[in-house]
Amino acid sequence: MRAALGQAARGLGRTSPNPSVGCVVVREGEIVGRGFHPKAGEPHAEVFALREAAERARGATAYVTLEPCSHFGRTPPCADALIAAGVRRVVVAALDPNPRVAGRGVRKLREADIEVSVGVLQDEAARQQAGFRSLITRARPWTVLKYAMTLDGTIATRSGDSRWVSSEEARTLVHRWRDELDAVAVGAQTVLTDDPQLTTRGVPGGRDARRVVFDRRGRVPAAARTLGPGSVLVTSAQTDPRPFEAYGTTVIAHEDLPGALRALGELDIASVLLEGGPVLAGAFLEADLVDEVRVFVAPKLLGAGQSPLGGPLHDFMAQARELQGVRTETVGHDVLIRGFLHPLPTVSTLTPEEIQTI
Amino acid sequence: MRAALGQAARGLGRTSPNPSVGCVVVREGEIVGRGFHPKAGEPHAEVFALREAAERARGATAYVTLEPCSHFGRTPPCADALIAAGVRRVVVAALDPNPRVAGRGVRKLREADIEVSVGVLQDEAARQQAGFRSLITRARPWTVLKYAMTLDGTIATRSGDSRWVSSEEARTLVHRWRDELDAVAVGAQTVLTDDPQLTTRGVPGGRDARRVVFDRRGRVPAAARTLGPGSVLVTSAQTDPRPFEAYGTTVIAHEDLPGALRALGELDIASVLLEGGPVLAGAFLEADLVDEVRVFVAPKLLGAGQSPLGGPLHDFMAQARELQGVRTETVGHDVLIRGFLHPLPTVSTLTPEEIQTI
Numbered sequence: 001m002r003a004a005l006g007q008a009a010r011g012l013g014r015t016s017p018n019p020s021v022g023c024v025v026v027r028e029g030e031i032v033g034r035g036f037h038p039k040a041g042e043p044h045a046e047v048f049a050l051r052e053a054a055e056r057a058r059g060a061t062a063y064v065t066l067e068p069c070s071h072f073g074r075t076p077p078c079a080d081a082l083i084a085a086g087v088r089r090v091v092v093a094a095l096d097p098n099p100r101v102a103g104r105g106v107r108k109l110r111e112a113d114i115e116v117s118v119g120v121l122q123d124e125a126a127r128q129q130a131g132f133r134s135l136i137t138r139a140r141p142w143t144v145l146k147y148a149m150t151l152d153g154t155i156a157t158r159s160g161d162s163r164w165v166s167s168e169e170a171r172t173l174v175h176r177w178r179d180e181l182d183a184v185a186v187g188a189q190t191v192l193t194d195d196p197q198l199t200t201r202g203v204p205g206g207r208d209a210r211r212v213v214f215d216r217r218g219r220v221p222a223a224a225r226t227l228g229p230g231s232v233l234v235t236s237a238q239t240d241p242r243p244f245e246a247y248g249t250t251v252i253a254h255e256d257l258p259g260a261l262r263a264l265g266e267l268d269i270a271s272v273l274l275e276g277g278p279v280l281a282g283a284f285l286e287a288d289l290v291d292e293v294r295v296f297v298a299p300k301l302l303g304a305g306q307s308p309l310g311g312p313l314h315d316f317m318a319q320a321r322e323l324q325g326v327r328t329e330t331v332g333h334d335v336l337i338r339g340f341l342h343p344l345p346t347v348s349t350l351t352p353e354e355i356q357t358i
Numbered sequence: 359m360r361a362a363l364g365q366a367a368r369g370l371g372r373t374s375p376n377p378s379v380g381c382v383v384v385r386e387g388e389i390v391g392r393g394f395h396p397k398a399g400e401p402h403a404e405v406f407a408l409r410e411a412a413e414r415a416r417g418a419t420a421y422v423t424l425e426p427c428s429h430f431g432r433t434p435p436c437a438d439a440l441i442a443a444g445v446r447r448v449v450v451a452a453l454d455p456n457p458r459v460a461g462r463g464v465r466k467l468r469e470a471d472i473e474v475s476v477g478v479l480q481d482e483a484a485r486q487q488a489g490f491r492s493l494i495t496r497a498r499p500w501t502v503l504k505y506a507m508t509l510d511g512t513i514a515t516r517s518g519d520s521r522w523v524s525s526e527e528a529r530t531l532v533h534r535w536r537d538e539l540d541a542v543a544v545g546a547q548t549v550l551t552d553d554p555q556l557t558t559r560g561v562p563g564g565r566d567a568r569r570v571v572f573d574r575r576g577r578v579p580a581a582a583r584t585l586g587p588g589s590v591l592v593t594s595a596q597t598d599p600r601p602f603e604a605y606g607t608t609v610i611a612h613e614d615l616p617g618a619l620r621a622l623g624e625l626d627i628a629s630v631l632l633e634g635g636p637v638l639a640g641a642f643l644e645a646d647l648v649d650e651v652r653v654f655v656a657p658k659l660l661g662a663g664q665s666p667l668g669g670p671l672h673d674f675m676a677q678a679r680e681l682q683g684v685r686t687e688t689v690g691h692d693v694l695i696r697g698f699l700h701p702l703p704t705v706s707t708l709t710p711e712e713i714q715t716i
Contacts, residue, residue: 150678151653151695152667153511161675285659295509297655299697300678301643303671309510313661317519320508320658328686328693335686337509337693339657 001093001121004063007036007045008128012180013207014039016270019066019132023049025087027060040268044069046078050085058086065093065125067118070104079108089115093125095355097133097345103358110358118355126344131182131270133345134291140261142345143289144181145274145281146174147308148296148334154305155278160193162306166296169332172202174275177294179206181271183264186226187280188215195225198275210269214260214280215239222247232267234260257287278310285313285321293323294338296331359451359479362421365394365403366486370538371565372397374628377424377490381407383445385418398626402427404436408443416444423451423483425476428462437466447473451483453713455491455703461716468716476713484702489540489628491703492649498619500703501647502539503632503639504532505666506654506692512663513636518551520664524654527690530560532633535652537564539629541622544584545638546573553583556633568627572618572638573597580605590625592618615645636668643671643679651681652696654689 007022014020015037023045025033033056035048046068050057068078068090082090090109095102095118109116126133134142148166149155156162164171178184178200190196191213200206211231213220218239220227227233229248233241241251250267254260264272274284284290295308314320323339330336365380372378373395381403383391391414393406404426408415426436426448440448448467453460453476467474484491492500506524507513514520522529536542536558548554549571558564569589571578576597578585585591587606591599599609608625612618622630632642642648653666672678681697688694708716 149511151651151681153507153665157673157675158670159673161673163675165675282661285661293509293659297693297695298678299681299684299695301651301667301671301681301699302675302678303640303643303667304665304669307511307662307665309659309661311662312516313659315515315517315519317515317521317523317660320656320660322691323509323657323659326657326691328688330686333680333684335655335693335695337655337657341659 001063001065001091003031003034004065004093005121005124005128007034008065008125011036011038012128013182013209016040016131016182017135017268019129021045021064021066023062023064025049025053025057025060025062027053027056032056032060041074043075044078046081047075050081053085059088061089061091062087063091063120066129067092067094067096067102067105068109069096069101070108071101077105077108079105082109083112083114087114089117091120092116092118093120094118094122094129097129097136103355106355106358119352123344130291130344135265135270137345140258140265141182141269142271142291143261143274143284144177144271144292144294145284145290146177146294147276147281148298149308150298150300150302150305152301152303153307154302155308156306157302158305160306166298166334167332170296170298170334170336173331173336175200175203175206177273178209179203181209181273182269183210183212183232183272185212185214185272185274185280186276188213188217188219189279190276191215191220191224191226197225209273212264212269212272216255222249232264232269234263257283257289261289278306278308281308282310282313285309286311288341291342292338292340294336297335297337299333299335359421359423359449361389361392362423362451363479363482363486365392366423366483369394369396370486371540371567374398374489374540375493375626377487379403379422379424381420381422383407383411383415383418383420385411385414390414390418399432401433402436404439405433408439411443417446419447419449420445421449421478424487425450425452425454425460426463426467427454427459428466429459435463435466437463440467441470441472445472447475449478450474450476451478452476452480452487453708455487455494461708461713464713464716477710481702488649488702493623493628495703498616498623499540499627500629500649501619501632501642502535502629502650502652503642503648504535504652505634505639506656507666508656508658508660508663510659510661511665512660513666514664515660516663518664524656524692525690528654528692528694531689531694533558533561533564535631536567537561539567539631540627541568541570541590541630543570543572543630543632543638544634546571546575546577547637548634549573549578549582549584555583567631570622570627570630574613580607590622590627592621615641615647619647636664636666639666640668640671643667644669646699649700650696650698652694654692654694656692
């Protein structure tokens with residue numbers, strides 16, 4: 001399943017609104033086929049893996065990171081393909097998150113006398129599929145708040161200088177995240193101050209995420225570098241969209257963040273990296289719309305400076321929002337602390353017992 | 359040597375101005391004697407270890423965390439004791455930091471045809487002996503700045519509520535540090551707001567560190583709980599010491615921090631844990647008098663709140679002070695990040711080659 005997850009990772013950021021899925025076919029302990037879903041509209045992971053395995057798929061075991069589909073969409077059902085190829089056993093990481101679909105793929109395989117196991121490395125798979133699962137179950141993208149701060153909690157000096165808080169390795173990792181998530185979001189202040197390109201740099205084969213600018217008051221210039229083709233401006237109905245649209249920017253008019261996120265979901269944006277600044281981060285947290293947090297802590301002391309979050313959230317320390325599933329790792333000189341404010345969208349409403357007897 | 363360092367750890371916080379030293383005697387792969395220096399005026403580690411080993415010390419190897427002394431102080435020289443016991447080999451973690459003494463113990467042993475190795479786990483030993491080494495080489499205590507902050511860089515809410523930033527495990531570890539360091543220091547504001555006892559709680563066999571209050575303007579009440587017998591008030595010459603002395607507080611009048619630290623050293627305080635608050639921390643950093651930093655990062659978000667460091671230190675991010683020798687570990691739910699702003703006081707001015715030929 002690790003190999004299948006590795007395959008799925010190759011499609012991250014390229015498949016929305018579809019999930020990034022990987023599949024390997026194993027025969028006598030040897031991988032004879034592998035595949036991943038490269039892009040919506042193209043074949044699913046299973047198809048590529050079975051194609052490579054060809055005749056060796058007969059009697060083999062297929063590992064798939066998501067339950068094989070059982071319905072005709074833009075491609076024929078993968079469950080049928082696995083049955084036709086003659087695989088003996090299918091191991092699934094996680095069920096389809098859509099309650100109306102979950103379990104159908106498994107049932108179809110079992111009805112064809114294929115042995116099916118579910119739940120192997122399920123959490124890892126759910127992490128990879130967070131955006132897809134969020135779109136299906138909540139009709140909004142999965143949001144990841146990211147910032148880098150010093151060991152005394154500053155993200156910039158009082159004058160705004162932030163070059164650089166974190167090490168080069170940390171900044172490279174952020175570019176990998178941009179490559180893997182569907183969109184990168186910033187607030188108006190970041191555009192007015194820095195007008196960042198937010199492109200993906202230094203990632204072999206990388207592609208740029210869509211840029212999303214949250215600017216309720218319509219203060220950013222239509223010609224900003226951050227805007228333009230592929231970008232989205234989230235603003236109010238008072239802002240005239242035409243100058244922005246003339247530059248190729250998609251304009252969404254929404255007064256509240258939940259509505260704006262739903263609208264981004266309708267644009268097939270399944271995941272958003274919130275990259276700046278404190279005001280945007282504070283607004284998302286205040287609205288309880290941050291799903292995941294990734295913070296680089298650089299082991300250096302600045303003294304007084306700008307704080308990562310704008311605006312007051314809580315009056316008492318006991319009210320502070322605790323991250324769940326915290327992981328810590330060293331990245332260059334820095335410490336990356338990541339965790340969840342919301343659980344990964346449920347893998348299935350079925351109990352383990354129910355899954356056994358689908 | 360690990361076992362010898364373990365012995366030395368038992369004396370931490372009890373031996374100043376002497377170092378905490380440990381010794382084990384090993385014969386045929388078995389520890390036959392162990393000892394640590396329990397307190398200034400009592401015998402050194404080697405004496406206890408040799409006493410336990412008795413006749414088995416003959417032909418054995420002694421591991422000592424600090425070069426055995428060669429001069430008559432309050433106790434006879436340990437080098438002589440090792441020679442008299444007939445040990446065949448002595449392994450030393452670190453040389454004596456006093457340039458006038460360093461190497462003499464080793465030479466004395468070698469002159470008695472004892473094989474001597476120097477430098478085994480030297481860094482660990484230097485960490486344990488940081489206070490002693492600081493007193494000897496700089497005539498001031500080793501200073502450790504400690505605080506706990508949220509993942510968005512706050513140590514308290516705007517109203518001052520800080521219960522609790524860190525997990526119980528982290529707070530227990532702080533009590534162990536209080537047990538191991540000679541003194542715990544706070545600023546006037548902390549006393550006026552909380553009047554903390556700063557005692558060591560929950561550490562089996564623990565003892566209280568001396569309390570040091572930095573209060574230049576003499577604002578704290580003489581009857582404060584933080585003050586009293588065993589405590590030190592650092593203030594200006596304008597403050598009348600008598601009310602404080604009436605409560606058993608030692609009063610030091612010094613306008614500047616370097617002078618105050620030297621005065622603490624004269625009171626046999628070899629190490630100080632800076633426990634609060636932001637103003638004191640900022641003043642020590644501004645004066646470049648923080649040697650080591652230990653920060654608990656709690657994976658929770660508060661929003662706006664109080665920052666760990668008072669006052670501006672730097673105008674540009676590139677000027678931020680980088681910690682060296684950074685170590686990260688998980689303590690309860692929190693992440694402990696520790697490192698040095700100053701190197702551990704030099705172990706010796708001798709080169710490895712010179713040590714070989716002492």
